[in-house]
Amino acid sequence: MPSVISPEPPALPTWKRPAPTKVDLPWADISIIDISTFDEPGGKEKLAKQLQHAVETTGFFSVTGTGFTDEEVTRQYSIGQAFMNLPKDIKDKPELRCDFGKGNYFGYRAANQAGEKKIMGTEVLDNVESVNIAKSIPELASEPRHEFFNQYLAEIEDFSRRSLALASKIFTLFALILELPHDYFSSKHLYSSKSEDHLRYMIYRPRSAAQDALVDNRWSRAHTDFGSLTLLWSQNVAGLQIKTKEGDWKYIPPVDGGIICNVGDAMQFWSAGYLKSTTHRVTRPPADQDHIHRLGLFYFVRPGDEVDIAPRRRRCCRDWDDGADSVEVTE
Numbered sequence: 001m002p003s004v005i006s007p008e009p010p011a012l013p014t015w016k017r018p019a020p021t022k023v024d025l026p027w028a029d030i031s032i033i034d035i036s037t038f039d040e041p042g043g044k045e046k047l048a049k050q051l052q053h054a055v056e057t058t059g060f061f062s063v064t065g066t067g068f069t070d071e072e073v074t075r076q077y078s079i080g081q082a083f084m085n086l087p088k089d090i091k092d093k094p095e096l097r098c099d100f101g102k103g104n105y106f107g108y109r110a111a112n113q114a115g116e117k118k119i120m121g122t123e124v125l126d127n128v129e130s131v132n133i134a135k136s137i138p139e140l141a142s143e144p145r146h147e148f149f150n151q152y153l154a155e156i157e158d159f160s161r162r163s164l165a166l167a168s169k170i171f172t173l174f175a176l177i178l179e180l181p182h183d184y185f186s187s188k189h190l191y192s193s194k195s196e197d198h199l200r201y202m203i204y205r206p207r208s209a210a211q212d213a214l215v216d217n218r219w220s221r222a223h224t225d226f227g228s229l230t231l232l233w234s235q236n237v238a239g240l241q242i243k244t245k246e247g248d249w250k251y252i253p254p255v256d257g258g259i260i261c262n263v264g265d266a267m268q269f270w271s272a273g274y275l276k277s278t279t280h281r282v283t284r285p286p287a288d289q290d291h292i293h294r295l296g297l298f299y300f301v302r303p304g305d306e307v308d309i310a311p312r313r314r315r316c317c318r319d320w321d322d323g324a325d326s327v328e329v330t331e
């Protein structure tokens with residue numbers, strides 16, 4: 001009987017992680033949560049306590065003990081790097097473009113897409129390229145995806161599913177913090193539900209010091225993320241900064257084997273403002289890293305398209321609720 005052998009994905013040059021900066025920067029003090037204890041008796045409750053402070057203050061924290069091996073993460077970076085190395089005319093197909101302006105989050109976005117992306121009224125051009133890959137479900141099968149990724153689709157899907165499974169643990173901790181049923185948020189972020197979740201590879205191309213000086217050394221403008229939660233695989237090239245409560249900009253430090261998580265606007269709204277969606281931006285890296293093409297790996301989690309994200313307050317804060325919004329306790 002003939003056997004069906006699925007072809008091995010082609011070999012790829014292995015991406016090499018840049019060394020951390022030696023420059024002493026104003027680092028943010030972010031909590032590191034070891035999530036490997038999640039399934040131990042009382043583990044969730046302990047973790048929720050640890051996480052509570054982080055989400056009440058910055059909304060940025062790092063998670064370790066996630067089960068992703070260094071090899072798996074490097075492999076994803078290698079896929080991202082190989083795509084970004086393709087010639088522009090091959091990777092930038094008009095029908096496969098992601099166009100935020102049209103509310104479409106999937107596909108490729110060139111740096112300086114269509115030549116119109118000038119920064120802060122100067123002649124300096126945007127230096128960021130990204131590609132967003134939708135979940136592998138029938139409802140999203142016709143979303144733009146470059147054929148380059150087809151050969152790695154099984155591992156991209158596996159990585160994406162596990163990213164969402166990790167996010168789901170964090171949603172459980174959020175529900176515990178807010179004293180809601182444990183699956184309150186996780187059940188509204190299913191892999192099988194149509195949503196704008198995406199795995200993203202993103203690369204910032206270095207600009208000259210003179211060009212960067214014209215745009216205040218800004219590689220991405222200050223913003224908050226739209227969705228529920230962003231997972232950002234910790235990276236050594238410094239540049240990501242968060243705005244603290246005091247109004248200072250602090251750098252997110254590299255965390256060995258860590259995934260940086262941040263609460264997005266949807267989750268801030270959903271938790272009636274309790275969980276914080278913090279403003280962040282990316283700046284030109286320090287002198288020992290300013291020549292590096294800064295590759296990033298992310299999973300952006302969004303609520304299912306049909307989910308109602310009516311605000312829910314923490315139980316302790318519901319007493320004084322005026323009943324004007326839909327915060328009824330259903331458990």
Ligand SMILES: O=C(O)CCC(=O)C(=O)O
Pocket residue numbers: 225232239240280281282296
């Ligand atoms: O590149 C980074 O470190 C952060 C990027 C980011 O904030 C985003 O894509 O929303």
Ligand SMILES: [Fe+2]
Pocket residue numbers: 223224225280
């Ligand atoms: Fe962001």
